[in-house]
Amino acid sequence: MITPPIHELTDRARDVFRIVVESYLDSGAPVGSRTISRISALNLSPASIRNVMQDLEELGLLAAPHTSAGRMPTESGLRLFVDGMMQASEPSAEERAAIESRAGLGGPVEDAIAGTTAALSGLSACAGLVLVPKAETVLRQFGFVPLSQDRALAVLVGEDGSVENRVVELPGGVDPMSLQRAANYMSATLAGLTLAEARVRIERELRTQQAALDAAAADLVERGLAVWSEDSGRRPVLIVRGQARLLDTGAAEDLDRVRQLLDELEGKEEIARLLDSAREGEAARIFIGSENKLFALSGSSVIAKPVRALDGRVVGVVGVIGPTRLNYARVVPMVDFTAATLARLLA
Known part of the structure; x- marks a missing residue:
């Protein structure tokens, strides 16, 4: 059902609809015609109000949760009220x-x-x-903890004392000494840098062969930084x-x-x-x-x-x-x- 624009409702329908919605939002309970006749200045009888509410229900703006209950706004009715009738009040x-x-x-x-x-x-x-x-972590220390032959836990310690772990897939032939060399190099070279700054430095040093690392340790450094940078950037x-x-x-x-x-x-x-x-x-x-x-x-x-x-x-x-x-x-x-x-x- 297509919700009608607010300007297509009659003045009487708009008044009844507004009272139903505001009363419902205030109390959380369905609103009956007698309640509306008591709290409003519409000068309408409960029977006339029921007729208007029935029309609004047929338009998909109100619903009756039970046969003998009053009416409450549907989601379409709430959308119409929010977009076309709501009068916002500034915070105190x-x-x-x-x-x-x-x-x-x-x-x-x-x-x-x-x-x-x-x-x-x-x-x-x-x-x-x-x-x-996510705030950029300033690095203090790196570590690698072997989990199996092909996986290790990369441990990052931030300047603020935060500690986070990620699992890194290891290339073939990596031994515990390579893990230690990679961790020592990263801690000594990258301390005080953000992850973004660390990646730039590592890429430059590996490209110019300034990093005193064997191939296995250099690969670990790149893998460790990559898993941290990718994860930090997307979360x-x-x-x-x-x-x-x-x-x-x-x-x-x-x-x-x-x-x-x-x-x-x-x-x-x-x-x-x-x-x-x-x-x-x-x-x-x-x-x-x-x-x-x-x-x-x-x-x-x-x-x-x-x-x-x-x-x-x-x-x-x-x-x-x-x-x-x-x-x-x-x-x-x-x-x-x-x-x-x-x-x-x-x-």
């Missing part, structure tokens, strides 16, 4: 201060990003998400904060949906791809329920906004995920403000 001074204070705590940038995301989660009552490029950092907030007061009635959503949040690679799709454009993108296949089962919504540096470069994406019953008018501007705050932090 207290909300802006809460977000900015977490970004200005000092210390590692990663901690500030995580804190800002946690603040957004708390204020929106959703899970907060942020996707940022941005996804930070998720506030999953517990998805277990709200209404979750007990919909535990299957919440369990499904929490399972989906475990698939961080897919979440990262979804956020990455919001990099283009200036405004926040809103994914409602089954509009995105990832959340078709849990019926969740995602609001995501690219984080742009002063020169216009996209340096990350920030957003929230929660039930489709989000206060979009409040949360969208909050995501916008968080994106602007992170832009100053990541610039």
